Amino acid sequence: MSDEHAPDAESATPTAGRMLAPGGDNSIAVAVGLLGDEWNLWILRHSFEGAKRYSDWMRAGAISHAVLSSRLAALTDAGVFDRLCYQEKPPRYEYRRTTCGQELWSILLSVWSWELQWAPDRGVLPLMRHATCDRHFAPRLECVACGHPAGARDVVAEMGPSGDWSRCVPAASSRRRSSGAARPPRVLPQTMELLGNRWSASMLGAAFFGARRYSDFAERMQASPTIVADRLRTFTELGVLRESPSTERVDRVTYHLTEKGRAFFPVVVSMIAWGKRWFPSPEGSAITFAHTTCGDEFSPRFACSECGQVLEPRTVLVEARAADVHRPGLPSTF
Ligand SMILES: [Zn+2]
Ligand SMILES: [Zn+2]
Known part of the structure; x- marks a missing residue:
């Protein structure tokens, strides 16, 4: 079995991103739906490392046919990949990143960087070298308008x-959760705790954008008290939120992002910016950002922690580690 799962799509017109339906999921929900899936991130990571054909991904790890087929179809539907027929009989396809897909490079970079810094034993993540200064680096978030760190x-x-909160969470039915025998490789375990569940992503957004008390989270998430309490406990155990107990009343406990939690902000803001660019809603944007340092609208970019130069995809070398690659020893750029 290969990619015969979609025999009707040989004439598919490649699109990059798409206009969303009025009143439905907004750009944040779409971005979280696509990127809060560990297999999608795994597929994208290998795409950036050179995988193009179905067999490239099958060789890269223990992914099942069902999971790979469904994820490639979803990423193609979303306009992240173009699907190009390279062989007629039997039909075989290559999956190439569209511009929309290519722009995910900085999000992957910020996810890897956060995991490397904050999650222990991340030995299977690729190393990133900046070709300009020839050093391993971490991406630093900056404001496009003023060039200062953000x-x-x-x-x-x-x-x-x-931007209604109800439109920011991907509908449960639209999520392609992993099930059955094929489990994701768990190389991004903590990121998935934060993004890989509709309530978690919503909770994280609420924390970044002002929620402090239990009631703030409950109001924004529109979830059951059990779910809100469970997510607050999980985030506290992960060290992303910390509780500030009150001596007065139990319900006055407030929750604050820790340094580890705030360090995830570049992932969140770059995901939202990507969604906004490629999945607009006809009514207008879900969210706008302002940079208080300069007062302008905030757009994210990333700079090299070592030399300060703005990162460009072609100057970022992804050095796949020997134990986890299909093309060992061949660093590729984004
Ligand atoms: Zn600024
Ligand atoms: Zn550099």
């Missing part, structure tokens, strides 16, 4: 016309 403390958000 972070959770100096970027403020305002909800736009399509």
Whole structure:
């Protein structure tokens, strides 16, 4: 079995991103739906490391045919990949990143960087070398408008016309959760705790954009008290939130992002910016950001921690580690 799962799609017109339906999921829900899936991130990571054909991914790890087929179809539907027929009989396809897919490079970079710093034993993640200065580096979030560093403390958000909280969480039915025997490789375990569940992603967004008390989270998430309490406990155990107990009343406990939690902000803001660019809603944007340092609208970019130069995909060398590659020893750029 190969990629015969979609015999009707040989004439598929490649699109990059798409306009969303009015009143439905907004750009944040779409971005979280696509990127809060560990197999999708795994497939994208191998795409950036050179995988193009179905067999490239099958060789890269223990992914099942069912999971790979469904994820490639979903990523192609979303306009992240173009599907090009390279052989007629039997039909075989290559999956190439569209511009929309290519722009995910900085999100993957920020996910890897956060996991490398904050999650222990991440030996299977690729190393990133900056060709400009020839050093291993971490990406640093900056503001495009002023060029200064940016972070959770100096970027403020305002909800736009399509920004209702209810439209920010991907519908449960649209999520392609892993099931059965094929489990994701668990190379991004903590990222998935934060993004890989509709309530978690919503909770994280609420924490970044002002929720402090249990009631703030419950109101924004529109979830059952059990779910809210469970997620608050999970995030506290992960060290992403910390509790500040009150001596007065139990319900006055407040929750605050830790340094580890704030360090995830570049992932969140770059995901939202990507979604906004490629999956617009007809009513207008879900969210707008402002950089308090300069007062302008905030757009993210990343710079090299070692030399300060703005990162470009072609200057980032991804050095796949020998134990986890299909093309060992061949570093590729984004
Ligand atoms: Zn700025
Ligand atoms: Zn550098």
